[in-house]
Every structure is written in C-alpha cells, then in structure tokens.
Amino acid sequence: MTPxxxxxxxxxxxxxxxxxxxxxxxxxxxxVGTKVVITSDKPQTTRTVVRGIVHREDAQLILVDTPGLHRPRTLLGERLNDLVKTTLGEVDVVAVCLPANEKPGPGDRFIVNEMAKVKRTTKVAIATKTDLVTSEQLGEHLLAIQRLGEETGTEWAEIVPVSAKSGDQVALLQDLLVGLLPEGPQLYPDGDLSDAPEEILVAELIREAALEGLRDELPHSIAVVVEEMGLREDRPEDKPLLDIHANLYVERDSQKGIIIGPKGSRLKTIGTTSRKQIEALLGTPVYLDLHVKIAKDWQRDPRQLRKLGF
Structure with a gap:
C-alpha cells in the first residue's frame, strides 16, 4: 500500500x-449520506446484508447492515441469525446499537454475548436515538452500556452517543470507525454507494413502501422478488425507460386483500411511492408493474425460502 x-x-x-x-x-x-438501506418502524425490515460505502480521501468505510439479531421463532429467523453470525466473524469492527430511549434489556445482552464469542473483531457500542432523551438520561444509558460490557466480558473500543435523525455526532462516529480500520487500498470504485445488486435494492424499496402504515401482523409475511428488470428497447437514448416487473409475496388470502386495498388503491400507492424512490436511486424513469401473489407459509418452508432468496 503506497501512502x-x-x-x-x-x-x-x-x-x-x-x-x-x-x-x-x-x-x-x-x-453514507444517502438512502441505501430501507428503514421502517416495523421490526425486522432488513433481510439482506446491504453494504453502504463511505468514500473519503483517507479511507473507505464499508458498512454491513445485518438483520436485527433475535431469538428465532421460524426457519426464516434461523437463517437470518446464521447470516448475522457469519457476518460478525468477517468484519473489522462490530458496532452494537443500543437505543438511548430504552434500557438495555435481555435482548441486548443476548446480542452482546454473541458478539463476545467473536474474538478477533474490534467492538464498539453506539447509543442511538439520543435526540429522544435528556442529557441526564443519556448519562445513565452510557453507564449502563459500560456495565453491560463488563458483565459480558466485552471490551468496548469506543462508546459513542449519536442521533442519526438530527445528525448529531455522526461525523465524529465516522472518524472513530475509520480510526479502527486496518490500512488497505480502496476496495470499491468511487461513486459506488452499495454493492447490493440493483434488483435487491429495488425489491427492498418496494417492500419498504408496502410496509408503510401497515398493521403489525403483516411485516414478516411480505417478500418482494424482482422478476424482470431491463431498459425498454426502441427508446431514444435521451429518453430511457426502465421496465421493472416485481411480485409481492404474502402468506394468506386475507393479507393479499390488505396489500391490494379497496379497488386496488393500496397497491397503487405502493407502486407510486416505490417508483419515485427507485427513480431517485437509479436516476432513470421507471415503469413499475407490481403483482401480489400467495406463497403459503413461506417463512417455514425451506424450498420457498430459497425461491424468495433466503
């Protein structure tokens, strides 16, 4: 490596x-400074290990976003947990996010214990959502994080409070993470923000739009597969149009009705919302064709899980 x-x-x-x-x-x-990972206030929105890439003059920081670790109830849950554990052993730094507005609980301890098993990796604790608490509450939270480290035998390289929403301390966190990385060359070309194939990013944006405003029983039951994606032929070069055909899979008839909505209104909204996001991400006008299909109990069926990309 030449400095x-x-x-x-x-x-x-x-x-x-x-x-x-x-x-x-x-x-x-x-x-990363742009939207590469879908966010939702529904737990377990993230299913794929999407990497966000931070480009700097002095460093390249590749962020691996994992599904939330949890005690598995279904085969899908087990697959997600395996995915998380393999990821932890392959990265340079593992940063556990502990929301400042909630006391560290058994779920957090479960995760920190899993982290402690991965010996080689540097460990960081991040107190997230600091905009939701007073400075006094934040102080107590930081002490609780320190105790959690001591009780699980985890040595924190850093404990950093941040608010991603207000941007508070985000730049500082970036500097601290870069400081913990090994020396090495640029791994991805300039301008790349994620190494997830575009189909996966598109499927995630459609899934995010589908989750918007839904009741609690649906989130885990929606999978999105992009069946076909390509530029439409016979279009002038200055007026490209990207055709995307995607299926939303749910487990039951009643869920299909919820997604489609009265007279198709809900599916239309999902299409409009996700199309705008996809166009912003890919920088091309998009024609989006969405269909809702039933894959009975897909979360418990290994064959269907494979078909849906898990």
Missing part, C-alpha cells in the same frame, strides 16, 4: 448489530 502524501489509506468493514429497530439502518443511511 498518499505521507498518509496511509485505510479500508475495512463495519457491521452494525442490535435488536430489531435499534436504529441500524437509519445510521447507515446517515453515514
């Missing part, structure tokens, strides 16, 4: 872990 102007270049992988809805995705988006 630039006497300064060495760093590169490496950082994985955010935490209970579902601990603020991991919002933080990834804040650090």
């Amino acid at each position: 630039q102007d006497g300064h060495s270049h760093k590169s490496g992988f950082v994985s955010f872990v935490g209970r579902p809805n601990a603020g991991k995705s919002t933080l990834t988006n804040a650090l």
Whole structure:
C-alpha cells in the first residue's frame, strides 16, 4: 500500500448489530449520506446484508447492515441469525446499537454475548436515538452500556452517543470507525454507494413502501422478488425507460386483500411511492408493474425460502 502524501489509506468493514429497530439502518443511511438501506418502524425490515460505502480521501468505510439479531421463532429467523453470525466473524469492527430511549434489556445482552464469542473483531457500542432523551438520561444509558460490557466480558473500543435523525455526532462516529480500520487500498470504485445488486435494492424499496402504515401482523409475511428488470428497447437514448416487473409475496388470502386495498388503491400507492424512490436511486424513469401473489407459509418452508432468496 503506497501512502498518499505521507498518509496511509485505510479500508475495512463495519457491521452494525442490535435488536430489531435499534436504529441500524437509519445510521447507515446517515453515514453514507444517502438512502441505501430501507428503514421502517416495523421490526425486522432488513433481510439482506446491504453494504453502504463511505468514500473519503483517507479511507473507505464499508458498512454491513445485518438483520436485527433475535431469538428465532421460524426457519426464516434461523437463517437470518446464521447470516448475522457469519457476518460478525468477517468484519473489522462490530458496532452494537443500543437505543438511548430504552434500557438495555435481555435482548441486548443476548446480542452482546454473541458478539463476545467473536474474538478477533474490534467492538464498539453506539447509543442511538439520543435526540429522544435528556442529557441526564443519556448519562445513565452510557453507564449502563459500560456495565453491560463488563458483565459480558466485552471490551468496548469506543462508546459513542449519536442521533442519526438530527445528525448529531455522526461525523465524529465516522472518524472513530475509520480510526479502527486496518490500512488497505480502496476496495470499491468511487461513486459506488452499495454493492447490493440493483434488483435487491429495488425489491427492498418496494417492500419498504408496502410496509408503510401497515398493521403489525403483516411485516414478516411480505417478500418482494424482482422478476424482470431491463431498459425498454426502441427508446431514444435521451429518453430511457426502465421496465421493472416485481411480485409481492404474502402468506394468506386475507393479507393479499390488505396489500391490494379497496379497488386496488393500496397497491397503487405502493407502486407510486416505490417508483419515485427507485427513480431517485437509479436516476432513470421507471415503469413499475407490481403483482401480489400467495406463497403459503413461506417463512417455514425451506424450498420457498430459497425461491424468495433466503
């Protein structure tokens, strides 16, 4: 590695872990400075390990967003947990997100214990959502995080309070994470924000739009598969149109009705919302064709899980 102007270049992988809805995705988006990971106030929105990439003169920080670690209830849950555990052993830094507005509980302890098993990796604790608490509450939370480290035999390289929403301390967190990376070359070309295939990012944006405003029973039951995606032929070069055909899979008839909505109104809204997001992400006008299908009890069926990309 040749240092630039006497300064060495760093590169490496950082994985955010935490209970579902601990603020991991919002933080990834804040650090990258654009929307690469879907966020939702529904737990367990993230299913794929989408990496956000932070490009700097002195470093490249690759953020691995994992599904929230949790005690599995279904085969899907077990697959997600396996995915998280393999990720933890392959990154340079694991950062656990502990929301400042909630006391660290059994779920957090479960995660920190899992982290403690991965010996080689540097461990960081991030107090997220600091905009929701007073400075006194934040002080207590930081002490609780320190205690959690002591009780689980985890040595925190850093404990950092941040608010991804207000941007408070996000730049500081970026500097601290870069400081913990090994020296190394740039791993991705400039301008790349994520190495997830575009189909996966598109499917995630459609899924996010489908989750918007839904009642609690649906989130885990929706999977989105992009069946076809390509530029429409016979279009002038200055007027491209990207055709996307995607299926939303649910487990039961009643869920299909909820997604489609009265006279198709809900599906139309999902289409409009996600199309705008996809166009913003890919920078191309999009024609989006959505269909809702039933894959009975897909979360418990290994064959269907494979088909839906898990």
